[in-house]
Amino acid sequence: MTRIRSVRAREVLDSRGNPTVEVDVRTEHAFGRDIAPSGASTGIYEAVELRDKEERYGGKGVRKAVHNVNNVIAKHLKGRDVVKQQEIDKILIELDGTGNKSKLGANATVATSMAVARCAANSLRLPLYEYLDAMSHLLPVPLMNVINGGKHAGNELAIQEFMVVPKGAKSFRESLRIGCEIYHELKGILKEKFGATAVNVGDEGGYAPPLKKTSQALDVLVEAIENSGYEKEVKLALDCASSSFYIGKTKTYAIDGSGLTSEKLIEYYEGLVEQYPIISIEDPLYEEDFQGFAQVVKRLKNVQVVGDDLLVTNVKRIAMSIKNKSATALLLKVNQIGTLSESIEAANLAKRNKMSVVVSHRSGETESTTIADLAVALNAGQIKTGAPARGERTAKYNQLLRIEQELGSKARFGFS
Numbered sequence: 239m240t241r242i243r244s245v246r247a248r249e250v251l252d253s254r255g256n257p258t259v260e261v262d263v264r265t266e267h268a269f270g271r272d273i274a275p276s277g278a279s280t281g282i283y284e285a286v287e288l289r290d291k292e293e294r295y296g297g298k299g300v301r302k303a304v305h306n307v308n309n310v311i312a313k314h315l316k317g318r319d320v321v322k323q324q325e326i327d328k329i330l331i332e333l334d335g336t337g338n339k340s341k342l343g344a345n346a347t348v349a350t351s352m353a354v355a356r357c358a359a360n361s362l363r364l365p366l367y368e369y370l371d372a373m374s375h376l377l378p379v380p381l382m383n384v385i386n387g388g389k390h391a392g393n394e395l396a397i398q399e400f401m402v403v404p405k406g407a408k409s410f411r412e413s414l415r416i417g418c419e420i421y422h423e424l425k426g427i428l429k430e431k432f433g434a435t436a437v438n439v440g441d442e443g444g445y446a447p448p449l450k451k452t453s454q455a456l457d458v459l460v461e462a463i464e465n466s467g468y469e470k471e472v473k474l475a476l477d478c479a480s481s482s483f484y485i486g487k488t489k490t491y492a493i494d495g496s497g498l499t500s501e502k503l504i505e506y507y508e509g510l511v512e513q514y515p516i517i518s519i520e521d522p523l524y525e526e527d528f529q530g531f532a533q534v535v536k537r538l539k540n541v542q543v544v545g546d547d548l549l550v551t552n553v554k555r556i557a558m559s560i561k562n563k564s565a566t567a568l569l570l571k572v573n574q575i576g577t578l579s580e581s582i583e584a585a586n587l588a589k590r591n592k593m594s595v596v597v598s599h600r601s602g603e604t605e606s607t608t609i610a611d612l613a614v615a616l617n618a619g620q621i622k623t624g625a626p627a628r629g630e631r632t633a634k635y636n637q638l639l640r641i642e643q644e645l646g647s648k649a650r651f652g653f654s
């Protein structure tokens with residue numbers, strides 16, 4: 239009854255209007271569908287997204303990845319038991335045979351792997367989070383990206399994401415409301431100070447105002463939080479995505495109009511943390527600098543240091559980070575590694591070593607809600623999935639609202 243009958247892929251669109259891979263998995267009685275997301279500030283150690291590099295869609299077509307699902311993967315998954323996720327992911331890893339999914343494409347494997355899990359959950363008539371872990375009841379605190387910079391916006395802010403973290407709320411529902419109220423207050427402030435064009439939004443739904451300095455963005459954020467009356471409940475988080483403003487030649491970081499060495503950049507972060515209620519900083523230094531990250535962990539004692547491009551959801555890199563004490567949290571993106579099982583393994587390794595786990599979307603997203611269920615299933619305690627606006631972002635927040643309601647009195651909420 240739970241044997242896979244068919245696996246079928248097609249080319250669909252992501253939130254930036256780029257092609258991506260959607261996969262349908264069917265058993266006799268059940269169906270599961272999922273779609274691969276796509277990053278812009280991608281780490282050099284991420285699993286590889288297969289793109290056609292032909293004329294259509296400016297080279298971004300994914301017909302080869304779709305072909306790989308329909309003609310290679312499908313054959314090998316037919317007849318397999320859909321509830322054996324690890325076994326199926328192992329087949330995907332072996333069929334690919336490379337260290338970085340570059341043969342089949344991580345976009346092909348991730349969409350397949352997630353669609354398999356969805357089909358399995360449906361075949362057992364379970365919600366996805368419960369299928370993935372029946373004991374998990376923790377709703378994550380949202381890290382809501384309300385000001386976009388870096389590669390996600392057309393402004394001059396070096397730092398990519400300015401997030402509000404309503405961790406003092408009593409429930410997920412309340413945290414979402416608080417974040418949303420601040421988002422709207424911020425809109426009013428930006429419009430008044432910088433004109434109507436300042437409230438145009440970036441890739442993740444946050445505003446992309448024409449600001450140049452980090453402190454300008456943080457000042458308006460603090461103002462929005464204070465005006466809304468949530469100083470107690472809300473803290474701030476940054477994703478510097480600093481590989482995107484690191485200049486290899488001079489070993490400096492281009493930020494706020496100057497070129498800072500890593501030592502000066504760490505001092506700069508120390509200053510920010512002193513001045514603003516920042517509790518989490520992602521990718522403070524470029525993606526190869528395990529030693530520099532360790533310095534950040536030491537010097538910013540009360541701040542969570544998150545590894546995204548540094549760790550790329552890869553157990554080998556997480557192990558290196560554990561050895562060097564380079565990060566206190568893992569940013570978890572399923573498409574960075576290419577299968578659900580490998581992502582869960584990455585989360586478990588991080589947790590066993592007392593690292594926090596932040597489940598994350600990509601800047602190019604889809605209507606898939608899988609990461610919402612995954613955040614609950616992993617007991618992650620943190621999710622970052624953009625502003626409380628744009629359908630591909632709210633899809634995840636809305637799914638968490640459903641899960642919270644469904645769990646009822648069993649639901650817990652909190653930062654961990």
Ligand code: 2PG
Binds near residue numbers: 277280477479546
């Ligand atoms: C990040 C992500 C998601 P992208 O850097 O954390 O916010 O961006 O998907 O462009 O890599």
Ligand code: MG
Binds near residue numbers: 479520546569
């Ligand atoms: Mg990041």
